[in-house]
Amino acid sequence: MPNFRIQTPCDAEEAEFHRLWGPWALVTPTAVASILSGFTAPWWVCGGWAIDAFTDSSRVHSDIDVAMFRADLPALRKALDGHLHIWSAGPDGIRPLDERFPEMPDNAEQVWLRQDATSPWVLDVLLTPDRDGAWVNKRDDSWVAPLDQATWVDAAGIRYLNPELVLIFKVKHARPKDRTDLERTWPKLNDAQRTTLRTYVDRQHPTHAWLPLMT
16 A cells, blocks of 8 residues: 555534544645555445546545445455445544444445555545446436446546536535536537536525626
């Protein structure tokens, strides 16, 4: 496992997280591919790093979000056994997935990975529902698409969530960094991607502050 640099907290909330649970490492998509080299099921980068890749621009990131199908969690545990510790993360807190707690809590939608208790967290893995191997929007389970239509692959072979879908998942909280991601992505979206994003926001959040920006 490489010696990753440690993320510096950018605000009081992140500093408190570090104090309670430990720091996050600064990991790039290329490093993710190395960390997950033994995991053969599909995974993809989402969040701000996916926007970086699509727009060929960058901003500061506090961590990296990677997604995979929840059904493939047993395969991830097998691939990482002896290499990284896996912790479930959900509304009831975090706990290791090991012989003491072998079952993933039903209400937990993420797993965090680190080498050991003295090491930083390296990955936050989002567990995505699937339907016969197709991607399902966890906020609207009627929205189903083949994984190859919900994601794209760069020249290095790294898979990313489509930018309009990344932004859809950012709408709810709409933090300053999310608005920045919208502003740098919107000019590069094609008409179909713009329609998908604008229609979703208009339907789910009809008074959202982003709507005037999507013209």
